[in-house]
Amino acid sequence: MYTQSLDQQGSKTEHAADAETAEQLAAFQKRVDAEEKIEPKDWMPSAYRRTLIRQIAQHAHSEIIGMQPEGNWLTRAPTLRRKSILLAKVQDEAGHGLYLYSAAETLGISRQQMVAELLSGKAKYSSIFNYPTLSWADIGAIGWLVDGAAIMNQIPLCRCSYGPYARAMVRVCKEESFHQRQGYEIMLDLCRGSDAQKEMAQDALNRWWWPSLMMFGPGDAESTHSAQSMAWKIKRFSNDELRQKFVDATVPQAEFLGLRMPDDDLKLDEASGHYNFGEINWQEFYDVLAGNGPCNKQRMRVRRAAQDNGAWVREAAEAYAQKQAAREAA
Numbered sequence: 096m097y098t099q100s101l102d103q104q105g106s107k108t109e110h111a112a113d114a115e116t117a118e119q120l121a122a123f124q125k126r127v128d129a130e131e132k133i134e135p136k137d138w139m140p141s142a143y144r145r146t147l148i149r150q151i152a153q154h155a156h157s158e159i160i161g162m163q164p165e166g167n168w169l170t171r172a173p174t175l176r177r178k179s180i181l182l183a184k185v186q187d188e189a190g191h192g193l194y195l196y197s198a199a200e201t202l203g204i205s206r207q208q209m210v211a212e213l214l215s216g217k218a219k220y221s222s223i224f225n226y227p228t229l230s231w232a233d234i235g236a237i238g239w240l241v242d243g244a245a246i247m248n249q250i251p252l253c254r255c256s257y258g259p260y261a262r263a264m265v266r267v268c269k270e271e272s273f274h275q276r277q278g279y280e281i282m283l284d285l286c287r288g289s290d291a292q293k294e295m296a297q298d299a300l301n302r303w304w305w306p307s308l309m310m311f312g313p314g315d316a317e318s319t320h321s322a323q324s325m326a327w328k329i330k331r332f333s334n335d336e337l338r339q340k341f342v343d344a345t346v347p348q349a350e351f352l353g354l355r356m357p358d359d360d361l362k363l364d365e366a367s368g369h370y371n372f373g374e375i376n377w378q379e380f381y382d383v384l385a386g387n388g389p390c391n392k393q394r395m396r397v398r399r400a401a402q403d404n405g406a407w408v409r410e411a412a413e414a415y416a417q418k419q420a421a422r423e424a425a
């Protein structure tokens with residue numbers, strides 16, 4: 096997922112607004128309303144372009160940073176089977192990041208600039224990846240809940256009005272579905288195991304449940320750019336609608352595991368068929384976004400070190416490309 100609708104922090108200035116005529120805007124909206132895909136070379140409002148760059152870059156950064164909490168358990172996975180599955184999953188997340196950087200590049204931003212904005216702290220990534228993975232059960236909880244929330248958010252993005260983003264999401268969603276199942280399978284094994292294993296699963300659920308609900312971003316009343324994103328068909332459902340869908344889908348899965356959701360207010364509303372749930376601690380969400388979550392500093396430190404340690408690879412690739420070009424020109 097991991098777009099989290101953080102785009103309300105975006106710039107309010109509409110640089111090119113006066114250069115965009117009412118006719119252009121109306122014609123664009125007409126195409127969107129007709130469910131036509133907008134492609135990179137098509138005319139688009141500058142605010143549409145900026146919103147997408149911000150959202151896709153945030154999404155890409157989240158995939159890349161999101162490798163860290165699980166990477167932490169690659170060397171300690173309990174069996175060879177679990178290790179190879181987790182390795183494949185973490186590699187998928189790297190792939191998602193790369194597709195998404197490519198999709199954002201079609202809007203006229205370079206990958207270098209996006210990476211620089213991540214490393215400087217200017218660009219955001221999903222708050223969920225600033226929580227620690229303390230036990231093996233956390234790997235189960237992440238797959239089940241975090242990838243589960245990602246699917247809820249990303250399936251509608253397959254119908255996003257911007258073609259390259261929508262197309263990237265098709266494959267990403269198929270892979271997320273595998274991620275969700277591998278996480279649920281870990282939870283299922285633990286819940287069928289010893290008391291200590293079941294307790295470990297319950298503890299992981301207790302710690303990951305609320306941050307997973309925060310992944311959908313602020314409530315609709317606080318989400319100021321949502322209406323415009325819906326009109327442009329970048330978003331198809333509001334944050335609260337997606338969060339409700341996620342709760343409704345996930346509570347029966349917890350019941351099947353024999354685990355208890357850490358929410359005393361959680362209750363099925365027979366009339367609507369939806370689960371009512373307790374108040375989300377939005378202060379925690381904004382604190383984590385502001386850089387004060389349990390692992391924010393560590394995540395950025397590791398990412399910066401990876402960038403520095405990879406410098407020689409980038410330099411070597413560039414030197415090789417130059418050599419090839421020179422050989423072809425000769």
Ligand SMILES: [Fe+2]
Pocket residue numbers: 096158187188191267271
């Ligand atoms: Fe992913």
Ligand SMILES: [Fe+2]
Pocket residue numbers: 188242245270271274
């Ligand atoms: Fe995933």
